[in-house]
Amino acid sequence: MRPAYLLPLKGILERLDAGEVVIGDGGYVLQLERRGYVKAGHWTPEAAVEHPEAVRQLHREFLRAGADVMQTFTFYSCDDKLDISGNAPNITCQQINEVACDIAREVANEGGALVCAGVSQTGVYKDRSSESEVKAIVKKQLDVFLRKDVDFLIAEYFAHVEEAVWAVEVLVTSGKPVASTLCISPKGDIDRVCPAECAVRLVKAGAKIVGVNCHVDPTQCLNTVKQMKEGLDTAGLRAHLMIQPLGFHCPDCTSAGYIGLPEFPFALESRVVNRWDVHKYAREAYTAGIRYIGGCCGFEPYHIRALAEELAPERGFLPPASQKHGLWGSALEGSSKPYVKARASRSHWENLKPASGRPLCPSMSIPDA
Numbered sequence: 001m002r003p004a005y006l007l008p009l010k011g012i013l014e015r016l017d018a019g020e021v022v023i024g025d026g027g028y029v030l031q032l033e034r035r036g037y038v039k040a041g042h043w044t045p046e047a048a049v050e051h052p053e054a055v056r057q058l059h060r061e062f063l064r065a066g067a068d069v070m071q072t073f074t075f076y077s078c079d080d081k082l083d084i085s086g087n088a089p090n091i092t093c094q095q096i097n098e099v100a101c102d103i104a105r106e107v108a109n110e111g112g113a114l115v116c117a118g119v120s121q122t123g124v125y126k127d128r129s130s131e132s133e134v135k136a137i138v139k140k141q142l143d144v145f146l147r148k149d150v151d152f153l154i155a156e157y158f159a160h161v162e163e164a165v166w167a168v169e170v171l172v173t174s175g176k177p178v179a180s181t182l183c184i185s186p187k188g189d190i191d192r193v194c195p196a197e198c199a200v201r202l203v204k205a206g207a208k209i210v211g212v213n214c215h216v217d218p219t220q221c222l223n224t225v226k227q228m229k230e231g232l233d234t235a236g237l238r239a240h241l242m243i244q245p246l247g248f249h250c251p252d253c254t255s256a257g258y259i260g261l262p263e264f265p266f267a268l269e270s271r272v273v274n275r276w277d278v279h280k281y282a283r284e285a286y287t288a289g290i291r292y293i294g295g296c297c298g299f300e301p302y303h304i305r306a307l308a309e310e311l312a313p314e315r316g317f318l319p320p321a322s323q324k325h326g327l328w329g330s331a332l333e334g335s336s337k338p339y340v341k342a343r344a345s346r347s348h349w350e351n352l353k354p355a356s357g358r359p360l361c362p363s364m365s366i367p368d369a
């Protein structure tokens with residue numbers, strides 16, 4: 001939550017152009033599935049209408065943890081996805097998109113955060129012939145976002161760069177800043193378009209912020225974004241870089257990402273990154289020149305706090321949730337047990353190789369896709 005002296009609000013491009021670090025929020029659909037508000041499989045966001053208090057609370061926790069942006073809970077909020085799901089026969093996507101924007105704005109205003117409204121891959125993409133259908137779906141969401149006057153827009157979680165380019169082309173007609181993140185591996189998008197070329201196409205379509213979200217872990221996402229940066233540099237193009245990886249270790253996944261693993265989506269817990277992994281990821285992302293640094297599925301508020309704590313020297317402040325943390329485990333100095341007190345050090349947590357507690361389980365799986 002930005003200190004009062006950093007207000008009034010600067011827009012996303014003003015902040016990034018000034019070299020500021022922007023901390024993104026974490027995952028919503030997966031986190032709310034675990035909390036009983038989202039149904040896996042179709043992952044539709046009707047909870048914005050059915051349980052706005054649950055969406056509001058998760059936004060608030062990300063804000064308190066240091067997120068500078070509240071992404072609207074509008075993932076998969078398009079008629080084709082909602083209708084097929086059967087999850088909410090009496091709720092329309094327009095309702096979801098309107099309420100989600102209101103909730104995000106309400107919480108963003110509590111802490112000087114920006115509202116980013118998002119569209120995501122549709123269910124109608126097949127090939128080049130799908131362009132008008134995809135663009136119509138994106139336009140329908142965009143109309144609501146413009147009425148709600150969100151701060152900027154994102155086309156996220158696209159596996160085909162072609163579909164993401166179409167989404168960006170629609171979003172840029174708004175005149176608002178547009179970001180785009182692909183759910184791709186370091187090998188490139190689902191059609192084998194390399195990350196460098198993906199970034200070039202997105203920037204040429206008008207995206208001012210490009211990167212990746214979801215599907216693979218921080219290490220692989222960093223690899224992909226570094227390739228994107230090289231591609232843009234080679235092409236003489238400029239854009240800000242954004243990264244919002246999975247909060248799960250999955251070095252064993254293929255280019256299908258974590259959804260190809262037998263543990264997806266109900267047995268990923270043993271793969272969750274810890275806060276110290278997030279410190280390392282945040283520092284490597286910053287060193288690579290990435291300035292919009294957040295998380296996706298698996299990233300809980302305490303992970304976002306770790307981003308904000310690692311980059312506090314660059315940002316000049318700690319998030320409110322750090323009042324209940326103590327940097328690098330220093331809170332444990334208050335423990336009555338000497339062996340716990342002994343862990344109140346950066347060296348303990350930075351060098352720890354945590355055991356999984358599952359002696360009969362493998363560390364890696366054989367992906368199904």
Ligand SMILES: N[C@@H](CCSCCCCC(=O)O)C(=O)O
Nearest residue numbers: 026027028029030043075157214
């Ligand atoms: N901004 C979104 C991104 C969700 S990423 C995809 C989740 C799984 C979807 C699937 O398996 O189809 C969110 O945080 O929920």
Ligand SMILES: [Zn+2]
Nearest residue numbers: 214215296297
């Ligand atoms: Zn995700």
